[in-house]
Every structure is written in C-alpha cells, then in structure tokens.
Amino acid sequence: MTKKVFKISVLALLVFASCSKEEDYKEELITIENQQEPLTARQINDKINSFNQNGKKFYWKEASTHMLWSAVVKGDNLVTIGFGKNANDFDRSQSNSASQMQTEILNLIKRYETDQTEDIVIYEDPFLNLIDVRITKQETLEALRRNRNVRYVEPADYRYFTFENQGNPGENQIQSSSGCGYSSSTLSTADFTTVSPNARVPWAFYKHNIPAAWSLTSGGGITIGVVDTGLSPQQSLMNGSFNTGQSSGRYVQKYGTYVDSIWPWSTTTDGVNDLCSHGTSMASVATAPRNNSGLPVGVAYNANLVSYRASSDVVLNGYHEQRGVQNAFTALGNRSDVKIISMSMGHIFSVGRITDGVRYANNRGKLIFCAGGTSTSFTNFVGVIFPAWIPETVAVTGIKEASTYQKCDVCHSGSEIDFTIMMQRAGSNNTVPVLSYYNNQADYVGGSSVATATTAGIAALVWAKNPSWTKDQVLTKMKQSSQFYPTKNSQFGHGIINALTAVQ
Template sequence: MKKVVFFLLFLLGIGFALMSFSGLANQGEFDSLIIDFKENIPTTQISEDIEEIYQKYADKPELNSMYSVSDNVYVVNGDRKMLRQLRKSSLAKQVEYIEPNYQYQALDAPNDPDYSKQWNFRSINVESAWKETAGDGITVAVIDTGVSRVPDLKLTKFVKGYDFVNDKVNADDDNGHGTHVAGTVAQSTNNGYGVAGIAYKANIMPLKVLSKGGGGTVADIAEAIKFAADNGADVINMSLGGGGASQIMQEAIDYADRKKVVIIAAAGNANQNSASYPARYPKVISVSATDSTGAKANYSNYGAGVDISAPGGGETGKILQNTINPSTGESVFVGFQGTSMAAPHVAGVAALVKASGVAEPSEVLDVLKQSARKVPEDTKNYFGAGHLDAGAAVGLALKGKITFNDFFRWLRNSGYLNPGFWIDGGAVAILPKLGMVIGSYLLAWFIRNYLTFTLSLHSGLIFGSAGLFFLQGLYIFDLPQWPLRLMGSSIPELGNVVVGSTSFNPLFASVLIPFLLVALLSGNKSWKWFAIGSSLGVAACLGINAVIDPTVWGLGSGAIARSFLGVNALLCFALGYLSSQGEKDH
C-alpha cells in the first residue's frame, strides 16, 4: 500500500511540473468569450443556443461586428468558469471553438525622453522581451576602451572590472567607444533621462583593453576574457577586431566557453567577405550590421563566419547612446555606426536569454538563430541566421518554463486557489477523476498476489482510468487545445477528443481497446503490464461513469448506457485478472 500512496503523491508532483507548458506565464486577461458557430449550423439553431446561454448566464451573445455574420462569430461576457462549462456543454458540438476574448494593449515604452530616437530597439522587437525580463542578475563584460559612469549609466549596476592597458583596477573610458557599447547593452532605463538599454537590469563588467587611440593587444584581450570568465561574467561583448588567428586568444575563448560564458564579437567594418577575428572563432557569435532599413550596412563584413545580424546604423540613422567626449571627458549623447554597435545588441539579447534560464552558450546561440527573422535569398550571407529578434528569442527561451510568481498568478487567475472551484468540480470534475485513479489502484490491489507494481503497470493504470486529467483545465492562448485534451484523457475518452464530444464513444468506452492491447502486448514482458494496468484502469473509469455520468453515443444516458458501461467495466476487470494469472510478486 505504501507504493500506491507514494505513487499518487508522485503523480500530483508530476502534475505541477507538467503545468510548466509554454504560455502559462503568458496567460492573458479577459472578461468575455468568443463563440464561433460552425458555418453549417442553421440560423434557427444558433438563435436557440444563444437563448439557452442567455437563460443560464443572464447575458446574451452578440455578433462581434457586421463582418462577423458570415463567420458566425459571437461574443458574450464571461469568465474562466463559464468558459470551462461551455466547453463541456452540448454547445461544443456546434461550434468551431469557444475561447477567451483576450485583451491586448499597446506595449509600454520606457519613459526615457529620447527613446523615440532609438529606432534600433524597435527593429529588434525589444519591448516584447521586456514584458518577461530585463536581464536581472546577468553580468555582461564589455571588453573595450573601458566604461565611464556617465549620467545615463548612473542606475546601471557595475561589478569589478580591470584596466589591462594601464594595469589598474579602475577601467574608465578615455575614448568613448566602450561607454557607448555598454549603453546599448544596459543603459539606465525608465529613469526619465536620455535613452534606454536592452538588458538594463544586467550588471556591466568594464574591462579596458583598448587605449585612448582605440588600439590594443591580443595578450590583453585574452587576459580580459579569462578575467571575465573567472569573475562571474555570463556574456562577453567584444566590439573590436583585427588580423589573423591567435593561440592565446583561442585558449581564452575555449576557457570562457567551458565556464558557460556566451561570447559575442563584431564581424568587422571592411565590407569584405569574411568576419574578422575574434568573431571568426567557432565559439564566438559573429554579428554583422544592418542599417535603419534592415539592409546590410555598406561597411559591414559578411559571408564566412557571420552568425546573425543586428542594427549597426548608417547615414540614414545611427545608434544613439550616452558616452563621453574623448577630448573633454564630458557626457554626450551621440550616434555611432559600425558592427561595434551591432554586437552589443546581440550581447544584450543574449543576457535576456540567459536571464530566461538558458545556460549553455551553444543553446543561447541556437535560441538567437532560431528566433531570428529570416531574410530570403541571402546568397552572400549578409545576415547569418537573419535579423535579431529580442522578443522572439526570449519567448523561445521561456518555452516550457514558468517562474514561481507566474505559476501562482496562473493559479489565481484560473481559480485554482478558490476552494469553491474544487468543490463544484469546475476544472475537470476532480473528485470523480481522482476516484477513477484510486479505483484502478484498488482493483490492482485486490489481485496483488499476481502483480508486480512496475512503471509499465503504473502507466497503464493512470492512462486507462483518468489520464493526466489536470491538463484539461489548462487553457493556453498560444497553444492548440487538442494536445492538452489528448494527454488529459483516459483511454475511454479518446474518442471524445477526436470529435469534441462529451459523450462516450462505445468503441473506446468498452473492453475492446484493453483486449487489443492485451492481445498485442502479451508477448512482451514489460509492455504486458501496461496492457494489464490499462484494463484495470478502464474498468475503474467505466465503473464510476456508469454511476455518475452514463452518457454513450447511440445509447443515451439511461439504463441502457449504464448497463453497457457496467458490463464492460466487469469485462475489463476480468480481462486484467486473467491476463495476470501466473505472474507472482518478486
């Protein structure tokens, strides 16, 4: 009996884990429902259905607009409970779908007064990404001319860096290039001043390897890469480049990669068919530049080694950030152009992706590439995987993940924290479903002398009796509903999933499927237990439904249907019992 109790607790734990489907964190708000009647439904029938809804819910569905007449799209005020009830009602047979009428709104823009001039941020869809993360907890090392804390970096978090040019701790900028790059990554945002940054809650690690004149050595750059990896950097940005391959650089890059640091570098500004080093190294993400129209910037390198493209600016629009005037050291807002400006866009988005839970550098690269907006007929590889898309990248990174706060917000919005929700069985008729699961284990317990509780048997008992029934209560706007209904259904309910009915299909709700499983799987020692468990699970499901909801296609919901389900429940139990004969506990 301890095994049974333990497995039931384990099942509930798995239930919570399975709620981590993509989209849970994106549950939308709504106060009305969309009902799309099938086009072949007569007008008189639609009118009767509308009247029935009005009588039950005191609210009358109305055509959404004059253009909805041909599609029979109606809208009615309603909440999640009403949505679940309508989906389980007879109305479900007459509609294409019933779904939430989600409320959308304009995406909030930062209050930085010059944000409107940052065309580059809108071109990478960063506002969508900000709905999920701003890079909190991620550290981006800017290996450049140093970083000065100009006014629009005042609220940005800095961690310990180093000046490898002058061999000192303070890594202030005396050129302006590095501060500009750092601003693209993490300019202080929503501070009512200046402009915005991509991962504005990330930490900046300033590492100076380039002098006031903009030059630096491979040895300093390699040491900076190792320093970043040893001091907690998650992402490295190198808006710099030069000549051939270097062993010391390669070793540093490999070292950082082993420590799960994502490394990004500019492809170069020579308009040549090859990315420059260090962008050419295999474990470095190489970034080419686009102008404000999305075309290749006329200066950008392309071709061999380019992984992805991002805004680098051009004469029609440069990349605006807060930096220093190298002549005076004073703060200025100025537009730069170059692949040096494109690379920190990717570094900022990589920080957002890392903050979303993707750890391995290779996986971050995959997310960036897969989410990029493809450019057709890019025969010369101007754009690599395509144009950088921050919103799509974060969405892909979060796929299958959900935060603690998101989970409880979803519970609250779905009504799962309301005791009445569970009492009235609003989600998936929880008490009967639990009864079916427990019943299947009790049936197995009655013949325990012939059974070994293997994983295959557990699986059969669950999927024969109730399936992963809690999934039927999940309504996720960015996923099709049928996979959840399929996984949330028991074997007798599979016929319902196909046609969207609430009545049992007599072929599925009978001994037929368990009999076929036993016949097909009896020769396999492991899978035989699944067939036996399925037989007992179906017996529990049909037995309980014979009492509480005996509705079968063609048989109605009276004594005939009740008898049909009851007899088949007994046959399934007998099948499971007979199939287990000769097997002993061990």
C-alpha cells in the same frame, strides 16, 4: 616576391632524457646558411594582405620561417609561444605536464640564443600554456616550429596597422566609424521613442521587438562582460547612477588589463577609465539604465555589467593591447557570475594568445559575441575579422534599414556571421542613439560594434527569462527566433533576431 630557399644542415644530434620517464627523443640543432636580410614591413604586410584579398584567413603558421623572423625583428624580437601536447592543450589547469613542456622549450631556446645577455622570458601566463620570450635568431624559430610541444610561434608585437599607415600621415585609415571620439549629438526625434520614466528607446530596438520583449524580461540577474576600452568616469548613468529610474538591484564593476607602455615587461595598467569612448558606447547599448534623464536606454537595462579596459582603441595593434584582451577573457572566464561576453574590437589576422583566451572563457560556459568588422575600404576586403571568425565566438554585423539585407556602409559580412542587427537608417543614414562619453549627453554609434553589443543585450534578455539554461540553449533559442533559421544566409547568418519571440 621570389621565394628563396634556405639550406638547413644538421650540426649535431642531442639526446635528452625525459623527467617523466617518457621515451627518449632526439632533437636537431640546426643552422640556416646563406641567411637573407629580414623582409621590410611593407613586404610583410603585402604577404598578409595577399591572403586576405584571396578570401583566406591569415595565421602566422602560414608564413615561412624567414617571414616570421622578419616580423619578429620588426616587433623588438618579442615572440609568443603557445605550447601543449595537442591543439586543445592550452589550459594550464587541465594540463598535467605544462611546467615540464615549458622548461623543455626554454632549454631549447637557450641552446640557440647563447649570446643573449638579458632575460629570455618576458611573461609567463598563469592560466594558459603560453609564454612571451625574446628571440633573435631565425634558427631558434625554426627549431620551435618543429618542436612537438609547440602549438604556435608568433611575433608578439608586430604592429601591422602602424606599418600599413606609414606614408599616409594625412589619412586616418585604421580608424573605424565606431572608434574613438568624444562627440555628442542632438538626437533626431525620428530616431527614438520616449518611454517611462523618461528614457529614450533607440529606433533600432523596435526593428528587433526589444521593447515588446521587456514585458517579459529586462535582463535582471544576468551579468554581461564588455571587453573594450573601459567606461567613462564622466558618464554618471554608467557609474554611480547605474541603478536609476526603472533599473535597480544590479551592479557595475570596472577593471583594467591594458598597459600603456612601450616596454613589454611593464605590468602596471593605466586604469579602468575609458579614454576613447568606444567602450562606454558599447556598455551603454547593452546595459544603460532605463533612466528618467531623457537619455538612451540599453537593451538589458536590468543586467549587471563588468567592464574591462583591455585596449586603448578598437584596433588591437600591438603587444599590450593583445595581451590586455587575452587577460580580460581569462579573468571573465574565471568569474561564475558572468554569463555573456561582448567584444566589439578585433584584428585582420589571427592572434594565438587571444584565441587561447577566448577558448578558455568558452570552455567555462561563457556566451561570446564578437564584431564581424567595421572599417573603411582600407580593410573592407578582409571579410569577417578575428576573433569573430573562430568557432568559439558568435559573429555579428550591422545592416541597413531596408526590406532586403544590405550591410551597413562600413560593415563586414561573410559566411562566419551568425546574426545581424539593423543599425543604419534608410533616409538619414543615422545610426543608433547611445549614451555619450559626457554626462547628460547622447551620441550616435554604428557599425558591427553596436550590432554586437545589441545582440549581447538580447542574449541577456533570453537568459534572464530562462536562468537555468546553458549557453548552448540560449544561443539555439536566438537562432530559432531569427529570420533565416534554420538555413543560414551565406553573408548574414541567421539574420535579424526577433527578441520577443526569443523570450517567449
């Protein structure tokens, strides 16, 4: 596409006095002449894809104001504004002038959006310097991007995957191999080992010496937060029978932050129950009890679990899913009992509100594991996905059962990866046995999703063995117990973790 340059002319200079007696400043009231029509969704997606295909990460700050405005128009004019004195000023509790900055930004918007008859503010976050507003004019976005107290301006409800899938109704292009589904499987006897009292240990656990590590720790006293699609009410081992067999003295708690509504102002969540199965699988891999029911056990079978239904599925496509994830991270960040957060979901480009939520939790001492990416060839060109690529998270991917490192058939890899988990069998291509959505049933789940939850479970084993440690000490021990330490591999990070070495 040929870029067109718009002309910005100064109409007036307005002088405003700061309420905090700061030095007066001037702000331009701007207009855009010869305004172009909005880009189509196809044009917007093509520009995003061009970044990813060239090995870059897409942030909305990279877009022109015209492209940003076009995406805002396609997303019902909903905009997220992150504000602060600098890039690290995102926490309201640590920001002395959050209210003043927010007021100034809203006054700026009102000066441009003079013909708006409905409320401008849709949402004001109680923990982060973040608001969601309605904006109709390209000039407003340009003014916000120039404002000294604005960290980012992003379309809050631009549905990339919905638009990318248009024209291909017969293809399930955005569904990953570890996405939604209510299936169950008869497990091959080659894929598990039965241990007391009658639990099945997945084959992949042995590749990481997890059963050997159980002689020293089983995760007791550590709480893992799983941000995903919730827990199935029909899987008793992740509900009322969470303490059964050799699992005891722990708790499972369920919360919901996902709002199933087309209306951005809706606040009523659709509950805590998993309507997808992905969240149940991930919680199972990390914490399923060492049961006597002949079903798969989790890595940290004596750890506590706090489950958040933050999204309807694994693709964070749209306002309520992205806000649901952000709210889950801030809620878990505010809990002193939660040590570890695991999320096996993501996006192919940066979402400012999720970054803020992750950073909020990270600053409160949480060790955060995120999936490096699982998909078909439709998005495999992306490399490591968001938020696994940001420095506040630990990125994990899956590899095949082999003597050399080969990423699984649907897994992403890249320089941001920190650890790998072996999760795809060499001969059968079977993945990892987990609890199914339904009671007394099991299934296979793969991809970087299961790799991430497995790694979170290993972290719980390490932390339970060393309860006075900080997250940095736990992470360092995990790195030291991995195959490539101290030199990271360019695609697979520190490689395979030896859980036994990590807890010794």
